[in-house]
Amino acid sequence: MSISTSFPPTGLTGAAQFPHRHLTGISGLQPHEIAFLLDEAEQWVDLNRRASKHDDRLAGLTLINAFFENSTRTLLSFEIAGKRLGADVVNMHAAQSSVKKGETLIDTAMTLNAMRADIIVIRHSSSGAVQLIADKVDCPVLNAGDGWHEHPTQALLDALTIRRRKGRIANLRVAICGDLLHSRVARSNILALTALAAEVRVIAPPTLMPPAIERMGVTPFTDFDAGIEGADVVMMLRLQNERMAGGFIPSPREYHALYGLTAERLERAAPDALVMHPGPMNRGIEIDSNVADDPVRSAITEQVEMGVAVRMACLDVLTRRRRGVEGWA
Amino acid sequence: MNNASTREGKMANSLRAVVNGADGQAVLMRGDTIEAVGAIDIPADTAVIDAKGALIAPGIVDLGVFAIDKPAFRAGGIVRAALMPDQSRPLDDPGLIQRAADSGKPDLWVHPIAAATRGLAGLDLAEFATMRDSGALAVATGRDWIADSGVMHRVLAYAAPLGLTVIVHAEDRGLTGNAVATAGETATRLGLASAPAVAEAMAIARDLALVEQTGAAIHFRQVTTAAGFALVRAAKARGLPVTCGITPAHLYLSDNAVSDFRTFARLSPPLRAESDRQAALAALADGTIDILCSGHDPRGPEDKRLPFADAAPGMAGAETLLALGLGLVRDDHISLPRLFEMLAANPARILGLETGIIAAGAPADLILVEPDTPWRIDTARMAARAGNTPFDGMPVQGRVALMIKGGQPIG
Numbered sequence: 001m002s003i004s005t006s007f008p009p010t011g012l013t014g015a016a017q018f019p020h021r022h023l024t025g026i027s028g029l030q031p032h033e034i035a036f037l038l039d040e041a042e043q044w045v046d047l048n049r050r051a052s053k054h055d056d057r058l059a060g061l062t063l064i065n066a067f068f069e070n071s072t073r074t075l076l077s078f079e080i081a082g083k084r085l086g087a088d089v090v091n092m093h094a095a096q097s098s099v100k101k102g103e104t105l106i107d108t109a110m111t112l113n114a115m116r117a118d119i120i121v122i123r124h125s126s127s128g129a130v131q132l133i134a135d136k137v138d139c140p141v142l143n144a145g146d147g148w149h150e151h152p153t154q155a156l157l158d159a160l161t162i163r164r165r166k167g168r169i170a171n172l173r174v175a176i177c178g179d180l181l182h183s184r185v186a187r188s189n190i191l192a193l194t195a196l197a198a199e200v201r202v203i204a205p206p207t208l209m210p211p212a213i214e215r216m217g218v219t220p221f222t223d224f225d226a227g228i229e230g231a232d233v234v235m236m237l238r239l240q241n242e243r244m245a246g247g248f249i250p251s252p253r254e255y256h257a258l259y260g261l262t263a264e265r266l267e268r269a270a271p272d273a274l275v276m277h278p279g280p281m282n283r284g285i286e287i288d289s290n291v292a293d294d295p296v297r298s299a300i301t302e303q304v305e306m307g308v309a310v311r312m313a314c315l316d317v318l319t320r321r322r323r324g325v326e327g328w329a
Numbered sequence: 330m331n332n333a334s335t336r337e338g339k340m341a342n343s344l345r346a347v348v349n350g351a352d353g354q355a356v357l358m359r360g361d362t363i364e365a366v367g368a369i370d371i372p373a374d375t376a377v378i379d380a381k382g383a384l385i386a387p388g389i390v391d392l393g394v395f396a397i398d399k400p401a402f403r404a405g406g407i408v409r410a411a412l413m414p415d416q417s418r419p420l421d422d423p424g425l426i427q428r429a430a431d432s433g434k435p436d437l438w439v440h441p442i443a444a445a446t447r448g449l450a451g452l453d454l455a456e457f458a459t460m461r462d463s464g465a466l467a468v469a470t471g472r473d474w475i476a477d478s479g480v481m482h483r484v485l486a487y488a489a490p491l492g493l494t495v496i497v498h499a500e501d502r503g504l505t506g507n508a509v510a511t512a513g514e515t516a517t518r519l520g521l522a523s524a525p526a527v528a529e530a531m532a533i534a535r536d537l538a539l540v541e542q543t544g545a546a547i548h549f550r551q552v553t554t555a556a557g558f559a560l561v562r563a564a565k566a567r568g569l570p571v572t573c574g575i576t577p578a579h580l581y582l583s584d585n586a587v588s589d590f591r592t593f594a595r596l597s598p599p600l601r602a603e604s605d606r607q608a609a610l611a612a613l614a615d616g617t618i619d620i621l622c623s624g625h626d627p628r629g630p631e632d633k634r635l636p637f638a639d640a641a642p643g644m645a646g647a648e649t650l651l652a653l654g655l656g657l658v659r660d661d662h663i664s665l666p667r668l669f670e671m672l673a674a675n676p677a678r679i680l681g682l683e684t685g686i687i688a689a690g691a692p693a694d695l696i697l698v699e700p701d702t703p704w705r706i707d708t709a710r711m712a713a714r715a716g717n718t719p720f721d722g723m724p725v726q727g728r729v730a731l732m733i734k735g736g737q738p739i740g
Contacts (some may be wrong), residue, residue: 096657106634126636127520133699147638149521189522211512211523 014327018317020139022134023207025150026191032163034192037313038160044309045164048084053276058087061118061319066108067144068124073143073279073304074154078121081311087118091103110134119319121147127184140318148182154278155188155327157198157306161299162233163308165220170197175228175269176218177203178237178286179248185278186237190216203227205259207248224259231269235276236261236287244285259288266297274299338544345736346371346696349380349707356385358693361735365689378738380697383730386669388694389651390685391675392574393496393550394625395657397432397439401453401625401647401713401738406696406729410437410625411680414444415471421447421455423463432462437692440680442496451475454483458491466680469496469550472597474532476502477538480592482539489545494572494679496548497536498738499557500598504528509638511599515584521637526601530556532672537564537571546570548679551624552577555608572679574620577644578652578719580662586719592633592640592645592717593708596624599642613662620655620679623670627715647711650726655700659726702728 008221009032017036026034047053063082067075075091082089094108105124108166109132112120119140122130127147134141145151163169174193180202193200198219202209213220219225228234239255266273275291275298283289291300318329344364347382348355348371357365357375373376373493386409395413402410412429414420420429420647432472433439443465447453449472457468468488473496474483491649508524510516533549536559540547552561552573564571585601586594594600601609612618626643633640654668663671667686677685685691707721732739 105636125639126634128638129636131590132634132636146520147636148522150520184520187518210517211525212514212517215514216518 012305015321021153021318023314023318024131024134024141024143025170026152026155027150029195031197032194034156034159034195037156037310037317038163039315040313041160041306041309043158044312045306048305048308050291051275053084054086056085056086057323058082058085061067061087062116063087063089063119063121063315064112065089066094066117066123067092067146068094068105068122068129069145071123071144074123077258077304077307078144078311081308081315083203084308085254085312085315087315105129105133106136109136111176113137113139115242118269118322119315139322142314142318145184148187150185150188151184153307153311154190155192156183156188156314157310158235158278158305159192160277160306160310161276161303162274165302166232167194169251170233171199173199173230173270174233174235175201175203175231176235176237177224177261179208179239180204180213180237181208181248182240182243183237189235190218194218201227201231203259204254205249210245224265225268228265228268231273231276233276234266234269237261238278238280239282239286254283257287259320260285261291263288263290264292275296276300276303333718334534340579343736344372345693346374346375346580347378347380347385347697347733349382349385351382354385354718356687356695358733358736362491362694363687363689363691366687367617378731381730384701385687386696386698387673387687388732388734389648389672390680390682391625391647392548392620392622392679393442394623394647395643396625396627396714397437398625398627398647398714399433399437401627401645402437403712403732404712404729405623406651406698406732407623407647407683408438408694408696408734409440409677409678409682409730411440411442411466411470414449414469416462419444419449419471420465421435421449423456423459426460426463426465430686436734438734440464440466440682443493444468445470445495447477447489448481449473451477451480454487457488457493461491461493465493465680467494467496467548472498474498474500474502478535478539481536482542484603485539485543485545485547488610489543492681494546494548496550497532499529499532499536499549499552499598500524501528501531502529506577509599510587511584511601513584513602515588519587519637520551521587526554526605527556529554529598530560533557533560537569540564540569540571540717541731544570544674546645547572548620549573550622551575551579551598551615552612552618553601553609554605557598558608558612558617562615565617572619572675573617574622575609575613575618576622576624576644578624578644579606579659581653582719583608587637590637591719592637593644593717593721595637595642595718596644597642605635609663613657619671619675621650621654621668622676623647625635625644627713628717629715633717640710643717644719645711645715645717648712649706649718649720649725651698651729652704652706652727653720655727656725693733696729697731698727700727701731702726
């Protein structure tokens with residue numbers, strides 16, 4: 001007997017391609033499992049561009065979007081993804097301030113479980129909250145963002161956008177810029193892009209740089225111009241309003257002066273550099289309009305499009321066992 | 330009346346001895362006091378307890394628990410518990426102190442620690458002297474640091490002539506803010522608000538400067554970082570009246586114990602980097618650390634089955650303290666006599682109690698320890714009010730076979 005050393009693993013079929021019950025984060029995924037989800041998403045990109053955008057594979061299944069934190073875009077994206085696959089989609093907006101958070105969270109999880117949801121998509125303001133719920137329910141759970149921890153479908157849609165535009169991810173230089181400290185988007189992207197062998201740089205003011213971030217396999221820069229040098233992808237992060245008032249940065253004006261993506265700054269990146277932003281954008285603060293709207297370089301609207309496709313892929317894959325799909329049950 | 334007083338009179342003079350057949354050592358107790366120790370002749374009318382090879386050790390004096398939890402203390406060999414002032418009503422009033430002091434009777438000594446400031450708000454001095462007269466043996470800042478240096482200066486100055494040690498939580502709150510973890514790779518990966526470990530050294534440095542000013546005795550309830558130990562070590566070398574403690578958690582675990590958002594590993598101060606854990610073991614070995622305490626803080630699911638940042642810090646440590654302490658002996662970090670100095674003699678001395686030792690004239694508070702008995706720490710099978718231990722599943726050795734308080738076996 002010999003032990004196979006081929007990597008990535010080849011010839012995997014069925015559930016061996018993605019042997020996870022939940023998607024709580026990119027952490028814990030193997031590179032080939034990330035690539036599998038991206039491959040799966042491609043068919044949905046095609047479907048979504050057709051006039052008739054419907055598939056019935058999730059017919060009869062109940063998808064609950066449990067959002068404990070406000071969201072418009074992500075919720076909409078999951079709702080559309082679920083509907084296009086034929087699921088019964090229910091959105092639950094749980095106002096977080098009104099009740100004692102903790103008990104409500106577990107109780108809510110038990111309630112959703114008792115209602116026999118077939119897949120639950122959760123957003124919550126506390127890091128680790130989605131894992132907590134995943135441990136308590138019988139159905140697959142998909143993390144739509146937990147605190148500063150992870151936002152895996154955002155990382156997948158970003159990877160898909162990059163892969164389609166650049167033809168690959170390996171060995172690309174990706175600069176992630178802005179409020180890294182409070183960003184789940186950044187954490188998931190760092191995990192996904194480093195797993196797929198990109199060179200990842202992170203650029204942030206010292207007050208918004210997570211401690212020991214280099215331990216995640218990235219190179220930190222506080223100087224934007226140095227960090228963006230030769231970047232193939234420039235990924236900007238949103239600066240939350242509540243961080244602008246002096247607690248972490250002196251002012252939006254100074255932030256723009258040092259860390260805003262202007263056309264001039266973008267000149268230091270690779271000539272064909274891709275500009276990305278998870279939205280919603282603060283135009284004129286972290287990114288200038290002429291950059292964001294650049295029809296050639298900006299991939300921002302494409303990211304939104306890929307978001308629906310990636311979420312369809314995740315919903316499909318995570319429910320295969322439940323649906324008795326051959327090789328997955 | 331008559332009968333009762335006769336019975337008490339008998340008890341006061343009754344003789345009891347714990348004898349270890351293996352080495353012939355014995356502890357003879359008259360009433361609630363140790364009368365003689367060693368290879369002694371046992372008088373004829375003595376009730377003899379056969380130690381059956383168990384180690385005869387002083388009852389544990391646990392400095393700084395957050396709840397009175399008798400089953401856990403009994404299982405852990407804790408005869409005396411010094412209760413932190415952080416109660417539903419902070420212990421800032423003589424009546425509350427008195428009530429707390431009475432709450433352990435008859436099988437546990439409870440020594441309440443007075444709040445340093447009214448309501449533990451960190452603003453106005455509480456009535457230390459009156460509370461001392463009601464039974465408070467020390468003063469504490471509580472779970473929190475006192476941020477205002479002026480207030481802290483007055484707390485230390487006022488406590489000094491009263492002979493009360495000020496027990497301090499050492500974390501600079503400006504740095505810790507809403508942090509729930511130590512800054513580092515784990516906190517960053519998990520997306521948890523974190524504070525640099527130096528928050529501890531900053532708090533210790535300020536408080537030591539105020540100790541130099543006031544001459545008050547200070548006890549840092551938990552020191553957990555290399556920089557913190559360096560400051561305490563240097564202060565001791567200068568002769569300052571400073572002591573410090575630690576719980577087994579910071580000696581056994583580093584911050585990667587929170588890697589899967591385990592709220593049982595959410596502690597205050599938070600678990601530290603591995604290098605700080607190594608520094609703690611070094612400080613244990615060189616005598617910088619005076620006390621090993623449980624920090625007992627039982628927390629049920631309503632406080633712990635929550636997202637990490639929303640969960641309350643703290644662990645149920647009482648019944649694992651001794652076994653984990655014996656593990657430190659087994660791993661050659663400390664000697665057995667030194668372990669019991671840290672578990673009994675030193676905390677007693679800080680509280681001004683002449684106990685924690687096995688010697689003629691000391692209170693007859695003893696435990697019989699089977700040091701090699703193996704067991705497994707199991708969160709579901711704890712004697713404590715709640716099973717929030719970060720050591721769930723860990724195999725340990727050492728059980729308390731019998732506890733004797735005031736000369737009486739506690740059943």
